[in-house]
Amino acid sequence: MWRVLVSGAVLFPGLFLVFRKTLPVVFRRWSDADVVLVSERLVSSVHAIMATTAGIIVVSSCRENVITNRHWLATSFVLGYGVPYMAYDVFAMYLSHYYRFQVKGHEDYRGHSLRTISLFVRKEFLLVLHHIALLTILLPITLFFRKDQGDFFIGCLFLTEISTPFVSLGKILIQVGLHDCWLHKVNGCMVLLSFFLCRIALFPYMYWVYGEHYGLPIYAVPLHIPLYANLGNVCILAPQLYWFILLCRKGYRLYLRQRSTNHQDLTSSPHAKAE
Template identity: 60%
Template sequence: MLKIFVSGCVFFPGLFFTFKHIFKTRFKNWKDADGALVSERMVSAIHAIMASTAGVLIVASCSDIMTDRHWLATDFVWFGAPYMAYDIYAMYQVHYLKEKDKGHAEYKGHSIHTVTKFLCKDFLFVLHHVALLTIFMPVSLFLRRGLGDFFIGCFFITELSTPFLSAGGVLIQMGLQDSTLHKINGLMLLLTFFLCRILLFPFMYWVYGRNYNVAFYKVALHLPLHCNLGNLCILAPQLYWFTLLCRKARRLFLQQHKKRDGQSPKTS
């Protein structure tokens, strides 16, 4: 397990710095923040593809949702855990370089102030990553007593929407925010986010009820309180982020509509 964990510690930061070097060499007109942003998005997409693929394999292999085992349910947690710590660092780098490129005097060097500003700006994302490291990782590796690989696979599948989120940022960086490809990507993001990060939770309750012959509306009463609270804590930010995505999609749609009518879109 240590080798798998160390591999993750090397793999994700290594990809990030490799992409940064490639983009710095290839796109001479990009600022440091541009290269860091696209690199962070690329690594996020790669991690998400790996996680969701592992999730599909685990879910497909488990006939009994509680007792069937799959080696990826443990190994990928060890491999993917370093990504959460790395991504906090990568998001901070993007934040720092963006503010530095704007010429803010306080961003001439790293300090407690720059870190605090980052934590305030991206608090929910950082909290999400920290919770995965401090709660999801110990539970999935040490506390579940080898039960529920199926549900670990389901949680991996929540990452399926991330490649579309990352692709949206890359397309904007490439100046393709008004392209048909960006619109299609936005629709895929909304669809996969809704299916894999919101509907996934009632799906898990439904599967549990079907396996144990419990009516769907009674499943929550058959589960320990900490399971329901844990699911609620994970679902709540997903609902918040989905609301933000819908608002952004609506705003972009209205802007495009005004452009077609020959009007200038309002500045958001």
Template identity: 45%
Template structure:
């Protein structure tokens, strides 16, 4: 257990640092640009790993309650440090954006600027920070301990929520380089809309539906027989997905129907609501890509 957590604690920050250094040397990018793109890259890598694990687990479980798969607990332990890392990575992105837009006060020294940046970051990204803390403080023990080795199938489905994260991250990179009107951005936006709806919005209702079929009970009675941890997790996480999906739809409406777009400054502000990371994960982070 400790070895897997340690591996994740090294892997995700290490990949970020390696990517940032590589982009600075090979592309000649600034510290801020390299850090922001590296954050997107790490989130995408984590999402691909989680989605792959989820697909393997869900497809391997015939009995959705009793069947076990070794990859379930393994990936939970490995991926949990990602959420702690991502809180700091999001802060770095926010910090560099403030520097680029000259929102940092030059007077008052580094301490005052850091405090102002932290306060501003928490104010803008409070939902995402709370989401990540909830993933570590609640979802980690719920997934690893409280379910008592049952329901690997459902855990695999939850991993699949990360499937929308790569398109979210690509959208943020395209916005960073002001490519909002390209065909790639439009195609990526449509893909993000579909994957987010299928893997996040529909996910929680499907979990209850799948159990109702397994137990041969009415759908409305499922919350009455499922553990309180499951109901609490769904009650807290699903509304966030609906909120973020509504923002995605608003951006898609502008992009595909009206053809209008916000200014880059307004876009970046709106995009800060969705990161994906990322979902129960699960970036994850989900992102700042409301315009898709």
């Protein structure tokens, strides 16, 4: 188990360093902020693909009995790759935040300090809280409190990462100047669809599956499971709902902007002027 933990602790910072050294060779005009942002998103995508693969394996292996069926990945992946990634990602997000504001010329970002860390925590409070909650809630539940039961549901939680590669791809397309291409629009739809299905609808689905196992209606399931399980689900689901609302608002603004641009193009065309 410790070997897996060490491999995870080496893998993600190592990939981040490799991307950070390689990208400036390919994209010579990118600033440090550009390089760090894209490196962070690429590593996030790698972790998401790993988590999704692990989730599919665990869920498909434990469908027969969602309470007692076991798969070693349910525990090993959380400890070996989930914990190191969450710890790494907080640091990578801080670097991305730091270089982004340094490039903009903010006086507070002339060097790393407690103030820059404090500004980062204030700016990205919800994301930092989300990572801390996963480390302090999901990890203890996975390792100690579930009594070797519920691997199926741990696998389901891994599947929440399905939307991450699409989110990352959207940011990378913007970074390389392809925000107006058809791929960015299609990817935006995939972000909303995957985020809703795997980060929001997944939770009532898990309650429904649990109810089916015990012959309970879905509304009775919260009273049948431990309080810590309900609290853990709420702590994970609440920020997902907030972020989904932000994604919908952003998508709606982009739609209005595109519609306005198309309307201006039509009214300014020679054919329209001739009429």
